[in-house]
Amino acid sequence: MSGLVMNLKGFARVDRDGMDTVDLNDSVRSALTIASHQLRDRITVVQQLGDVPKVKCMPSQINQVFLNMITNAAQAMGEEGTLTIRSQAKPNVVEVSFEDTGSGIADDVLPKIFDPFFTTKPVGEGTGLGLSIVHKIIQGHGGAIRVKSQVGKGTTFFVELPLAQTATAKAA
Numbered sequence: 014m015s016g017l018v019m020n021l022k023g024f025a026r027v028d029r030d031g032m033d034t035v036d037l038n039d040s041v042r043s044a045l046t047i048a049s050h051q052l053r054d055r056i057t058v059v060q061q062l063g064d065v066p067k068v069k070c071m072p073s074q075i076n077q078v079f080l081n082m083i084t085n086a087a088q089a090m091g092e093e094g095t096l097t098i099r100s101q102a103k104p105n106v107v108e109v110s111f112e113d114t115g116s117g118i119a120d121d122v123l124p125k126i127f128d129p130f131f132t133t134k135p136v137g138e139g140t141g142l143g144l145s146i147v148h149k150i151i152q153g154h155g156g157a158i159r160v161k162s163q164v165g166k167g168t169t170f171f172v173e174l175p176l177a178q179t180a181t182a183k184a185a
């Protein structure tokens with residue numbers, strides 16, 4: 014219990030919000046701990062976390078992004094599935110990807126998923142705000158988010174965060 018509280022505190026960064034230099038693998042692990050009740054025995058989680066340099070970011074926001082990715086994946090997988098989370102260093106960025114074996118996203122739906130209030134979930138289940146918030150946060154960090162999906166096979170989201178903060182990200 015105390016471990017969970019420590020993690021929650023670290024997750025929400027209640028005592029020191031703002032920019033920090035962060036190992037994104039730690040953010041992935043935090044988000045997975047918070048999401049563990051949603052994943053339980055239903056979802057197999059595979060972590061392929063590479064040796065990545067620390068990035069300058071707002072950790073509370075990035076944790077929220079990762080939690081949203083995990084929640085969406087879990088909700089897309091129904092009875093069972095596999096969530097594979099990878100991290101790797103690329104030129105100027107660290108990429109963290111979330112691959113699920115869920116329902117996938119139809120081609121006509123794909124362009125709308127980042128719109129505020131767009132949801133395919135039943136009333137009361139989804140607000141449709143998750144990905145629009147994610148998009149804003151990533152934009153504010155000067156990063157990028159991409160999605161690749163195949164109906165019936167699954168979906169992968171790729172999140173890129175820059176190693177050095179750009180002028181626009183600082184302004185944001």
Ligand SMILES: Nc1ncnc2c1ncn2[C@@H]1O[C@H](COP(=O)(O)OP(=O)(O)OP(=O)(O)O)[C@@H](O)[C@H]1O
Nearest residue numbers: 085086089126132133134139140141142143144168
């Ligand atoms: N991993 C995924 N697999 C399949 N569909 C997805 C996935 N992630 C997002 N989607 C689709 O994108 C839509 C928008 O996602 P978003 O996270 O913004 O809202 P939501 O999950 O419906 O509601 P909220 O996050 O506010 O609870 C979802 O309703 C779903 O149709």
Ligand SMILES: [Mg+2]
Nearest residue numbers: 084085143144
């Ligand atoms: Mg969501």
